[in-house]
Amino acid sequence: KQEVTQIPAALSVPEGENLVLNCSFTDSAIYNLQWFRQDPGKGLTSLLLIQSSQREQTSGRLNASLDKSSGRSTLYIAASQPGDSATYLCAVCEGGSEKLVFGKGTKLTVNP
Amino acid sequence: GAGVSQSPSNKVTEKGKDVELRCDPISGHTALYWYRQSLGQGLEFLIYFQGNSAPDKSGLPSDRFSAERTGGSVSTLTIQRTQQEDSAVYLCASSLARRNTEAFFGQGTRLTVV
Numbered sequence: 578k579q580e581v582t583q584i585p586a587a588l589s590v591p592e593g594e595n596l597v598l599n600c601s602f603t604d605s606a607i608y609n610l611q612w613f614r615q616d617p618g619k620g621l622t623s624l625l626l627i628q629s630s631q632r633e634q635t636s637g638r639l640n641a642s643l644d645k646s647s648g649r650s651t652l653y654i655a656a657s658q659p660g661d662s663a664t665y666l667c668a669v670c671e672g673g674s675e676k677l678v679f680g681k682g683t684k685l686t687v688n689p
Numbered sequence: 690g691a692g693v694s695q696s697p698s699n700k701v702t703e704k705g706k707d708v709e710l711r712c713d714p715i716s717g718h719t720a721l722y723w724y725r726q727s728l729g730q731g732l733e734f735l736i737y738f739q740g741n742s743a744p745d746k747s748g749l750p751s752d753r754f755s756a757e758r759t760g761g762s763v764s765t766l767t768i769q770r771t772q773q774e775d776s777a778v779y780l781c782a783s784s785l786a787r788r789n790t791e792a793f794f795g796q797g798t799r800l801t802v803v
Contacts, residue, residue, distance in 0.1 A: 620780060621794040674745060679732040
């Protein structure tokens with residue numbers, strides 16, 4: 578059974594700092610990995626999608642990497658801003674099924 | 690529409706009543722997913738549709754839960770004889786095709802069973 582773990586569960590940083598969020602998964606047979614952001618009381622906003630054949634994807638200040646063989650992904654946020662405060666969720670699309678399996682998220686707080 | 694739309698946004702119901710939650714996916718998206726997010730828990734997969742068929746309904750927690758999709762578009766999640774443990778946010782997502790495409794989520798329906 579695929580399990581996705583995100584570390585740390587919560588992170589508080591001062592504005593301007595660069596930071597890394599970690600995601601690990603137990604079964605490397607995945608189609609893709611997706612990072613989402615969730616604001617309190619809201620749905621999920623897709624940030625980056627990495628296909629299983631890719632190593633990284635970039636969007637603005639965000640960079641996500643994927644090491645499928647070791648079952649790990651990182652989300653790098655450069656020059657963090659208070660508006661980046663949210664819960665960040667990692668999800669893998671399982672090989673052999675169509676569903677996304679989610680981690681429990683990292684709650685990020687960026688202090689002005 | 691511009692995004693995935695879910696209704697109602699909030700629903701309070703009495704224990705034992707039936708509820709219907711609606712999801713309007715992005716136009717043209719053939720894949721549709723239902724997830725549940727309980728307080729302090731991660732997102733729990735419920736059911737996946739490809740077109741009108743549901744090849745994976747393995748996450749439905751009991752036979753009180755059912756879902757259908759008509760015309761390859763709108764989906765309805767029905768919970769019969771609601772229990773307090775059904776209280777959660779129910780999220781719907783859609784994607785253009787299987788597997789290698791981005792999933793887009795709606796804002797969710799917050800269900801409270803009293």
